[in-house]
Amino acid sequence: MKHLLFTLLTAGLFLTMSSSYRGNDLFQVISSHPHDLEEMNPYIETVHQSGRLWIVQLKKEAPEAIMDSLRPLSGSEKHYLYEGMFISNKSKKNKINIKSYTSEVKVENLRKDIEELAAYETRFVGTPENQQVLESTAIRLQEMGYAIQEHCYRGEVCSVIAEKKGKEKTKDIIMVMGHIDSVGESFAGADDNASGTAVLLEMARILKDYDNKKTIRFFITNGEEAGLIGSSHYARKLETTGEIKNIKLALNMDMVGYNSNGIVELETSPDHEHLARSMADLASRFTTLKTKITLGAWGSDHMPFLSRGVPALLTIEDWDTKNPCYHQECDSPDLINLDYVAEIAKLNISAVLAKDLDLQD
Ligand SMILES: [Zn+2]
Structure with missing residues (x-):
């Protein structure tokens, strides 16, 4: 200047x-x-x-x-951030306190859901148990008031979409996803990925009465372990209809349960470095997490969206100290650090709210 x-x-x-x-x-x-x-x-x-x-x-x-x-x-921009509180203007009516939502995360809910999901003998895609766990999760989301849709690939791999339309006329969508299938080891998959599914359910519970401006869409993906089948199919479908351009943020949660150092990895592509940085900022404001930004994404359901230009980001436990029972039968609930899972839930809730309020790019 x-x-x-x-x-x-x-x-x-x-x-x-x-x-x-x-x-x-x-x-x-x-x-x-x-x-x-x-x-x-x-x-x-x-x-x-x-x-x-x-x-x-x-x-x-x-x-x-x-x-x-x-x-x-002016107008919707008349807001500023301090002490973790975001004020959209000086009237109480529009005051959104992000902490009042993140503080709603209940460790007990996360524990219950992780234990229930890991109690299935298998959640491997294509098994009757996989279908069963998907249906009961869809019912849970429906009971919270979300509109439910099933998306199936070749009639075999079905994923669930639970949506709450935004109150404003915008077509913008904020998507939150996690895979419900497991690699099929007996009574396992607590970390991979009952943890991410439990966080998704807790977020859905906490945000069910939130007056969202943009559409919030929860995506329970299936067939991740068999090659990102559900997410790839859905991303292709959204690309065909043109709707994919409306997704302004896609948050993926995979393996968010095993940790001893308080570090979460924020993974996206180099194109979306600013997204990772703003997530790290939210983590410092609303969680106790330390962040490690990983530019260069691979191996989970954010990939089909990133490759189509969607700003997508994975939260995942620090890979340097990852679960020693990764993809094994011992991936059980007793290894899960529930306080860590709760912090991940807080981070992703704050990211949804920040995006809905246009606090993030
Ligand atoms: Zn996984």
């Missing part, structure tokens, strides 16, 4: 704002040029500063030229 302000001030052109006083209006500082900041300083009051976000109000005597370095926050 722009030496305009500096030039005007040094030329003595003080255009005061007395006739257009902006009262309590909020502005974002959109310059970091030292000249601008120096000249602006006497005329602003800082309301909030965090990272690159600097929100100010103007003093009465502020010159009009100062507007070159400021962006007015």
Whole structure:
């Protein structure tokens, strides 16, 4: 930027704002040029500063030229972040406190769901038990009030979609997914991926009464272990109908249950580095998790969406210290760190809310 302000001030052109006083209006500082900041300083009051976000109000005597370095926050943009609370404007009606949602995560719910899912002899795709667990999960989501659809590939591999339409006219969709199938070891698959499925169910429970602007879609994928079958089929279908461009965020949760160091990996493609960074920011605000960003994605249901240009991200336990029982019969609930699972749930809930409120790119 722009030496305009500096030039005007040094030329003595003080255009005061007395006739257009902006009262309590909020502005974002959109310059970091030292000249601008120096000249602006006497005329602003800082309301909030965090990272690159600097929100100010103007003093009465502020010159009009100062507007070159400021962006007015208005309408839906009139919001700012502090202390984990996001205020969309000053009326209580629109106040969204993300922490009031993340604090609803209940370890006991996660424990119950992980144990129930791992109690099936197998959840391998194509088995009667796989169909059974899928149906009972679909019923759970339906009872929460979500509209349910089944998507089947060759009549054999069925996935479940549970949707809550957004209240605004936008076609935007926020998708949350996790695979329900297992590799088929007896009474196993607690971490892979009863953990992700349990988080999805807990998120659905907590967000069922949330007044979402964008459509929220929960996607219980199936056949992940047999080659990403359910997610690939569904992504292809959405590509054919053109709907895939409406998916503004796809969160995948796979193996989010075994951990001792508090690290979660945030995995996406290099194209979506900003998404990983904003997730890391949410993790620092709303969870106790430490984050490891992995650019270069592989091996789970976010892939078919990433390859079609959807901003998709996987949360997964730190792969350096991953479950020693990965894909084995000993992948059982007793190895699950439920407090860690709860933090993953908080992270993904905060990401859905941040996206719904346009806090994330
Ligand atoms: Zn898995």
